[in-house]
Amino acid sequence: MSQPVLPFLYEQLPTVFDKLLDQVYLVGMGLLLAILISIPLGVLISRTKKFRSTMMGLISVIQTIPSLAILALIIPFVGIGVKPAIIALCVYALLPIVANTVTGIANVSPAMIEAANGLGFTSRQKLLLVESPLAMPVILTGIRTAAAMSVGIATIAAFVGAGGLGDFIYEGLTLNQNRLILLGAIPAALMAMVIDFSLH
Numbered sequence: 001m002s003q004p005v006l007p008f009l010y011e012q013l014p015t016v017f018d019k020l021l022d023q024v025y026l027v028g029m030g031l032l033l034a035i036l037i038s039i040p041l042g043v044l045i046s047r048t049k050k051f052r053s054t055m056m057g058l059i060s061v062i063q064t065i066p067s068l069a070i071l072a073l074i075i076p077f078v079g080i081g082v083k084p085a086i087i088a089l090c091v092y093a094l095l096p097i098v099a100n101t102v103t104g105i106a107n108v109s110p111a112m113i114e115a116a117n118g119l120g121f122t123s124r125q126k127l128l129l130v131e132s133p134l135a136m137p138v139i140l141t142g143i144r145t146a147a148a149m150s151v152g153i154a155t156i157a158a159f160v161g162a163g164g165l166g167d168f169i170y171e172g173l174t175l176n177q178n179r180l181i182l183l184g185a186i187p188a189a190l191m192a193m194v195i196d197f198s199l200h
Contacts, residue, residue, distance in 0.1 A: 012183060020187055022163040026082065026154045027195075030089025031147055038094050039139065042101025043127065056099065063095045067156050075160060085157035085164075092153050093146035100142025104135025144199040151192040155184060165191075 045055045067088055074084040108131050116126045158166030165184040172180030 008179060009183070016165075016168075016183060016187060019163065019165050019167055019184070020191065023151070023154055023165045023188065023191065026085055026089060026157055026162060026164055027147065027150045027191075029086045030150055030154070031093055031143070033086065033090040034093030034097055034146060035143065037090070038097035038142075039101050041094075042098045042139075043105060045098065046102045046105040052102065056102070059095050059098055063092060067092065067153050068159065071156070071160050080160045080162075082157075082162045084160050085154065085162035088157075089150050089153055093150055096142040096145040096149070097139070098142075100138050100145075101135065104138030105131050107138070108134045140199060144196055147195045147199060148192050151188055151195065155188055 041055075045052050048055075070088045070091060071084050074087050078084050078087065112130055112134065113126065116130045121129065154164055155166035155169055157164050158170040165188045168180050168184030172178065172182075172184065
């Protein structure tokens with residue numbers, strides 16, 4: 001006879017906590033890399049209107065590739081484990097952050113830019129003191145979207161030995177144990193909600 005659900009959950013709490021920390025690390029590192037790449041890239045794209053649609057189209061196409069396929073393409077270069085998972089999470093987080101960075105900067109009022117020009121601001125000063133602060137709410141919305149997506153995608157990292165809450169889901173699917181699947185799915189959903197609420 002299988003063990004009742006509540007005692008089973010209680011016994012697994014230490015393991016759940018460890019897997020949750022692994023999940024937080026994967027999502028955090030992937031998102032951090034995406035932010036470091038996406039915001040400068042978004043600024044660059046916003047400055048080159050001629051290639052804006054081409055660059056955004058290329059990023060969009062990359063994101064349509066299934067996550068397992070991305071992992072399979074990365075593994076020959078970096079092996080299995082945490083590295084391919086973080087790279088894949090970074091790739092999937094690029095589009096919403098880049099798109100919102102471009103949108104936020106493009107929608108800065110021309111009057112504000114004209115006022116900055118009148119004050120003699122350099123391009124760097126306009127970016128740091130005018131455009132970035134005004135675009136920040138839109139950029140943060142992109143980061144929220146990327147963070148929520150990353151939590152779900154990070155569960156697939158179990159298939160390449162990166163750990164995280166996906167280990168429970170993978171084991172549950174293998175053993176046909178719904179309670180193991182829930183042990184990974186529920187904390188992942190709660191984590192996504194907490195991240196979204198925190199960034200909001």
